[in-house]
Amino acid sequence: MILFLGGCAKQPSLTQKPKIDPSLPKVQEIRVIADITSVAFEWNPVYDERVEGYYLYRSTSKTGKLDRIAVIEDRFSSHYVDEGLKPNTLYYYRMSTYDSEGKESVPSDVVRIKTLPVLESVSFIEAISNLPRRVKIIWRPHPNPRVKEYIIERSEPDDPKWKPIGVVKGRLQAEYIDKNLKDNHLYFYRVRVKTFDSIVSAPSKVVKAFTKPRPKMVKNLKATTDLPKKIVVSWDKNPEPDIDHYNIYRSAVSDILFVLHAKVRGTRYTDNIGKDGVTKFYKVTAVDRDGLESFKQDNPVMGATLPKPEAPIIVSTVVKDNTVIIKWHPRDDRSVKYMVVKEEREGFLNTKEYKYKDIESTTFVDRTVVPGIKYIYRVYALDRYSILSKPSEKVEVYIKK
Numbered sequence: 025m026i027l028f029l030g031g032c033a034k035q036p037s038l039t040q041k042p043k044i045d046p047s048l049p050k051v052q053e054i055r056v057i058a059d060i061t062s063v064a065f066e067w068n069p070v071y072d073e074r075v076e077g078y079y080l081y082r083s084t085s086k087t088g089k090l091d092r093i094a095v096i097e098d099r100f101s102s103h104y105v106d107e108g109l110k111p112n113t114l115y116y117y118r119m120s121t122y123d124s125e126g127k128e129s130v131p132s133d134v135v136r137i138k139t140l141p142v143l144e145s146v147s148f149i150e151a152i153s154n155l156p157r158r159v160k161i162i163w164r165p166h167p168n169p170r171v172k173e174y175i176i177e178r179s180e181p182d183d184p185k186w187k188p189i190g191v192v193k194g195r196l197q198a199e200y201i202d203k204n205l206k207d208n209h210l211y212f213y214r215v216r217v218k219t220f221d222s223i224v225s226a227p228s229k230v231v232k233a234f235t236k237p238r239p240k241m242v243k244n245l246k247a248t249t250d251l252p253k254k255i256v257v258s259w260d261k262n263p264e265p266d267i268d269h270y271n272i273y274r275s276a277v278s279d280i281l282f283v284l285h286a287k288v289r290g291t292r293y294t295d296n297i298g299k300d301g302v303t304k305f306y307k308v309t310a311v312d313r314d315g316l317e318s319f320k321q322d323n324p325v326m327g328a329t330l331p332k333p334e335a336p337i338i339v340s341t342v343v344k345d346n347t348v349i350i351k352w353h354p355r356d357d358r359s360v361k362y363m364v365v366k367e368e369r370e371g372f373l374n375t376k377e378y379k380y381k382d383i384e385s386t387t388f389v390d391r392t393v394v395p396g397i398k399y400i401y402r403v404y405a406l407d408r409y410s411i412l413s414k415p416s417e418k419v420e421v422y423i424k425k
Contacts, residue, residue, distance in 0.1 A: 042092075042120075048074060048129035051119040060140045060223050062107040063115065075099040075121045079128055082106065083116045086136075090118055112141040143168065143217060143225040151213050151233035156314035158203045159233040161213050170219040171195040177227065178202065179212045186214070186227075207316065208237035239264050239310040239318040247306055247327025252409035255295045255304055255327035262310040262318070271317065273307040278324060282307055300411055301331030333358045333405045333413040336386075341401075341419045348390040348421050352403050356413070359405035364388045365415070367400040395423040 049072045057064045065080070077097040081090035096104055099121070109115065115138070118131040148164040161176060174192040179185060192200050205211065211234075214227040244260040257272065272293050274285035282305075286293055295304065305324040311317045334355035342349040350364070362383040368376040380388065393399055399422070402415040 042079075043125075043127045044130060045123065045127040046130055048072075048121050048123060048127065050129050051078065051121060051132040054117070054119060054132055054135050056117070056135055056137045058137050058139050060111045060142060061109050062105055063109065063117075063137055063139065065104045065106070065117070065119075067102055067119065069100055069102045070121050071099065072121075074123050076124050077101070077122060078104075079120045079122055080104065080106070081118045081120075081131065084113065086116060088116075090116065095122075109139050111139050114138045143171075143219065143223060145217055145225045145228035146174070146215050149213075149215055149228045149231050151211075151231040153233040154236045156236045156312075156316050157205050157207060158201055159205065159211055159213070159235060160199060160201050161215070161231070162199045163215055163228070165196050165198050166217050168217075168219075169195065170221070170223075171217045172220045173218050174200070175216040175218055175224065176200045176202070177214050177216065181210055181212075205235045207235055209235050211235070236314065236316060238316050239267060239312050241318050241321065242270065242308045242310055245306070245308055245321060245325045247304075247325045249326075249328040250330060252330050252411055253296070253298050253300065255297060255306075255329060257293045257295065257306050257308065257325070257327060259291050259308050261291050264310070264312060266313045267310050268313045269311050271309045271311055273309070273320065275305045275324070276303075278305050278326070282320070282324070287311075295327070297329050300329055303328040330407070330409065330411060332411055333407050335414045335416045336362065336403045336405050338403060338416050338419055341421065343393075343421055343423060346391070346393055346395065346423060348393050348399065348401070350388045350390075350401055350403070350419060352386050352416065354386065354405060356405060356407075358407040359413070360384075360408050361406045362386070362388075363404045363406065363412070365402045365404065366390065369398045369400070370396075393421065393423060396425045398422045 049070045051067055051070065053068050055066045077095060077099055079092055080094040080096065082093045083090040093106065094104060117135045120128040120131045122128040146163040146166055150162050152160040175188055176190040177186045178189045189202060190200055210232060212230050212232050214230050216227050217225040239262055242259050242262065246258050248256045269287050269289050271284055272286040272288065273282040275282045304327050306327060307320040307324045309318045309320055336352040336354055338350060338352045340351045364380040364383060366378045398420065401419040404415055405413040
């Protein structure tokens, strides 16, 4: 154990105060090569048996204090790399040898060297506008073979802080597509390059681009209220040349629950309701070939199918000589024809029904009545579309035997 401890060299320290031994050999002929954040050293190794290794000192000032920054623990070494330096910065170095007690030689002559400036970014960059919710950025591939990848950064007018949004790997790659963006929005972009040894360049010049706007809101929206069992919705053609289709949204109420009902290529849509007196509310949007959809109207348009005509009012019923004469007045200007429905009841189970159609006057004469049978009459109105009104009040007739 005593022999082992006595034979061990004292471990040198970066903070150890220098103790100069002028008899120790001095480091000669130091050669340096600079990179962006590092400096490589080469020297003639000192093979003197008293030498354990080398101390390296550094300063950023010609007249400032040099700090010990490295201990090279083998006298046979002849190369070292000082890393983590600032780009484009002047540094001053000296070296010395040290022995097993930590004493060191007279330092070498000062070596002055400047690290390389930060790598330039790409020389050409462009951002392409008017794409749907995206921007395409292209650039010229960097000529330096050390480039590993490209870092894409973005900012916005209302958020000027630059943020990394993507990485494109491979020096020869030359595009990036930024997706899921806002419509009709301005974006700014720049590119940095990163080397295989993790050195990041200065940013490129800034380019800008707008995303494609939505189509304009559909104008002059109309819906019919005077057609039988259908509603026709129409609107003006949108000015954009790349409109693909229009979406029809429909609701039974005016302010909520609008759901997509139909898609059409033209500027007219027929909604076949199939019922009388139905009201619907509509909003229409334009959709371009890229799938961008215009905003809906704030206020919908109301459409309706024609309601049933008003039922006629029977004004008189006369029974004379086995003849029934019924007169009525129309309650609706739409009434153009009438229909009379007669029920013939003989007992509780024996019932017959007769319909008298296409009556153009407001009087009906029935000469087919028979004493001892109960008759019930109702009058209906029809409009020009043959929409049938609800029945009038019934009239009951009974002629005694």
